[in-house]
Amino acid sequence: MSKRLTASVLSALAIAAPTHAEESTGLPITVTATRFAEPTASVLAPVNIITRKDIEQLHARSLADVVKTLPGVEMVSNGGRGQQASVIVRGATSAETLVLMDGVRINSATNGATDFSSIPLNQVERVEFVRGARASVYGSDAIGGVINIITRGTAGQTKHTLNGSAGSRDYQNLNGSTSFDINQQQHLKLAAGYETEDGYNVHPVEGVNDGDEHGFLGRNAMLDYQNQLTDEVNVYGAMHWTRNTMQSDGSYSYGDYSQHERDETWEENTHYQLGTKYQKDRYQTELNTSLINNDMYYYPDTISRDEASSVYKTSQYQLSWLNNYQITDPWTVGAGVDLRRDVLHSDSQSSGSAFFDEDKNRNNVSVYALSQYRWEQWLGELSGRTDDNQQYGRHNTWQAGLGWNFLPEYRLSARYGTAFRAPTFNDLYTPYSVSPDLKPETSKNSEIALEGTTQEVLWRVTAYRNDLEDMIEWAPDSSGYWYPGNVGRARIKGIELEAEFATGWLTHKLSADFKNARDLEDGTVLSRRAKRNYKWTGMANWDKWDASLTGQYQSERYDSSTRLAPYALWNAAAGYHVLPQLRIGGRIDNLFDKDYALASGYATPERSYYVDFSYQL
Template sequence: MNKSLLAVAVASLLSPISNLHAQQASADETMVVTANRFEQSTESVVAQVEVVTRQDIDRIQAKSLTDVFRRLTGIQVSQNGGRGQQASIFVRGANSDQVLVLIDGIRFARAAKGGVDFSQLPITFVDRVEYVRGARAAMYGSEAIGGVINIITVANSDNEKTAVSAGLGSLDYEELSFVSGTKVGENGHLNVSVGYDSDEGYNVHPMPGINDGDRHGFESRNALIGYVHNFDQQWSGFANFRMFETISQYDGSYVDYVTGAPVHSYKEAEVQNSTFAAGVKYSGSELKSDFLVNYQNQDNWNYEQSLGKNSASATSDELEQLNVQWVNSYKLTSALTLSGGVDWRDEAYIVKPSNTEYDRTNVAYFAALNADADKLFGELSLRVDDNEQFGTETTYNTGLGYRYAEWLVVKAAYGTSFKAPNLYQLYSYYGNAQLEAEKADSFELTFGGLIKDVDWSITGYDTNVEDLIDYNYATSKYYNTDGESQLRGVEMVVGFDTSFINHQVSANFQDPEDQSGEQLIRRAKKIYKYNAVVSFDEVDVSLGYQYVGERPDFSEDLAAYSLFDVSVNYYANENLTLNGRVDNLTDEEYETAGGYPSPERTYYVNATYQF
């Protein structure tokens, strides 16, 4: 990390990733678009926000998005084993399907069962991640209870460099990528990204005497092409296409409950996802307006590897989603911005081979007023979602911040949110067409500031969720629970420099409870994280540490664990960078999902040539 980047990191509301946002004025403001759907300085955002740049991703040598998320404040990762296995996250105790995931500002079409599997999303074409904690339904609608994660790709980047990267690692890991950005004429810009990675894996669900010797690996291919054209200083247009295909092996072995005989099952899951987006943008001195259309299609297969995906026992489904959105912002004065727009979405769930199709349409209107004066800043937003399946939901959010001094900034926010039942929960064999949307209200209070070059913040939050959707194993149906689930906690973040070392420390103390007062499955009450970057002229070293406390699972309690990861980057010259990474440095034995041991110590090496 160079000196200017260290200065930015110290002058920001620091997170476990080096580029968190400034709460006090600085010459190097961090700008975000995710919090309120228009570009603004993080100093004017009431919510807690973190930004991860491509440089951050490369510095820690992240092999997947879960590697990035593990370092972020308030996030806990749960995964059924190693690379390519199903991975979900919890944000401040909120479930994975209560966290809205965007790709380039558009809702990502979820898997059939509703939760985004982060192990499937390729990191090759990721340019930036913006992470907003807390309720954002008044901006985005369903699922934005715990927060919003916006994965911004290289599709609209103005980068004019080309890089080729190759790497090897433990478990026969291989990776190869090509990313290029170039000008086309005077007013155009073309971005291309292609990536491949795979590993042979290990036995992620060992059952002695049944699946001995099995290895559950992963293979991914991805590509992206994007073009941006500037018609003049105010008008621009864009079009892009991206796709990824993943194949992962997993264990389906079991003991027959009638005969008691073991049954070996070696299965594969295949995902094919493609997305096309196009739009136009107007950017004037006061008015900014974006109009875009986005179409997503995802096919999913599950089958016995020996039989293939065309076998009679294979299962498959298809998910389609068409989005149209129009977002506007107008600067009323130097301190006031009015924004609003329309979101239209049609989504379909298709069960194969019968080709039974279930679909629904959602139309939403939203408006917001944001203020940023000398001492005060705040936001007020309202959204109405009209869904043909579950009716109308109205959500709102209000927040106020006060800059008392450099050493103290106070922020408070209150918002309502909801999560609509997904199409699988409604219409599958296990579905319940009478399900209602989950509803939540959230309050948070933050104190932060800069004291003698130590950046600090403390946030308390309280979220209550009604009508939580759960699965009844007795009836094999989804249902709405009675009572309220409560997600309460305190998160503390501190960042500082000592000589050439940048330190980031966070601690989360949370109490995620279901309607019966029991601790929610797989959610720890204590999470500690420490991240450091040691910078020299030609070398930087990144160290990551996390402690996750014990937590209940379906049939057993999961033990607490501590993990150390380290990565080294050697900048041989202006073109060539050599990298090394060690995950689970102390070879800790741990599980984030019961019965699925996480990887042992693993090693990776990588070389990147840029021209």
């Protein structure tokens, strides 16, 4: 049995153990479910963790390559590298899935989504994924689940790495990182990277844009500093910077009319974070502040960025004060305050029309509390949160769950909770539509799960249902003009199957997702959601070799009224340690050169080849 699988099995047996005792055992730990570190086995929601070792063994080129291997996730993109890539979790949209970086929300203030293609993989240490509603802890957008991208270095760990790769469509990537202790108290991590690809024609329009290529150019850097001032007090600060230029296509052909247009998006993100943690005995507290600035320009590539008529500039200010106290070994309570301010700057404009003459902003103040209780074979959790928003008023959410270990290695659990998605700036304000009276989308989430360990196979079966009301959709008014409004209702029901086990030197991760996602207004299937998804990831290590093989099947979907055919996709990767410090390898995407579509009208890459190296001290 692999060490990772052994740890997972032991974790399944440790459900009743207190949190502080787990952190020194080496068993799987998550910080995403409750915002403080705890064993994954003490969380009733499904939790998946992707480590840095997993990322390296996949020889992944982007975070999207990693996230799409997770159960319950469908990845949608309008083309190849650099094109907008978003996730659908349990049928919930990208704007209904909360994405964090080191615990801080990074969903866009304009469209609510997170573009996974723009997050540099060289900065990522691990990814934690919690499925189901977590709005009672995190607030808005946590309807389908929460994805936490952790970049922070580990104190006491020294690692210096240089990575590079090259491949199809003139793909090139070079990045480096270093993580080390300055002294016994201080730890520093630095990373920087460069990536470019010529791309291909992502939106072919016959006779109009033949031969076009839509490429990508990205640069990134980060700095993370930690200082253990005393045994109880830790302070930290971080800066993440990315600047990406992505090409896309605006060409069209309708009857006798056609137009050739190759567009470019220039986007810069700067993320600052500063905080402190205090822990003594059974009490933990954390104070965290962050600022995220985002500048995006969209324009035809025949003009310069300075001439762009579509400009979006936002700032997000966040302050969190979190507390956790273990009253007794079985009973833990937590509470916190979150303050957030979203700003749409006055120099933003769409197609040459300004949004406002001055900055448009809104404030959100929230308070939450949670409690977990472990008693013999029982595990219970209860949480609640109230959000007071300057734009849509007060919104309350809550969640309750109960787990029963009826046998030492088997647990039956159930959860119920509410969640919501706040209207984005795009929903509320455009030069052509102002809808300040929009209410948040709301949801009611319920699930029941059975999990266990049988013959060294970890498995879980989960049935869930998500009812959404007041969904924000564009619809015509009485005069025929289109505006965003609270006009949608949907119901998403599904069953998820998961298993992890080892056969000799090969570790297997399998998942199957069966769901029915329907619009309750007209009975149609929600766009781009497949009824069936199957995934398998196999990883092997022997002597100086490592290898991985991933397979995915997705049944038919509908993009509006267009049917997208089912497809099966395989990716393979292998690496060889030439020296203890030097590994060379490669990856083949779309191994069998399948022709498939993720979005109507957009092409996907054919079979692609990549070679890479990693040198680590």
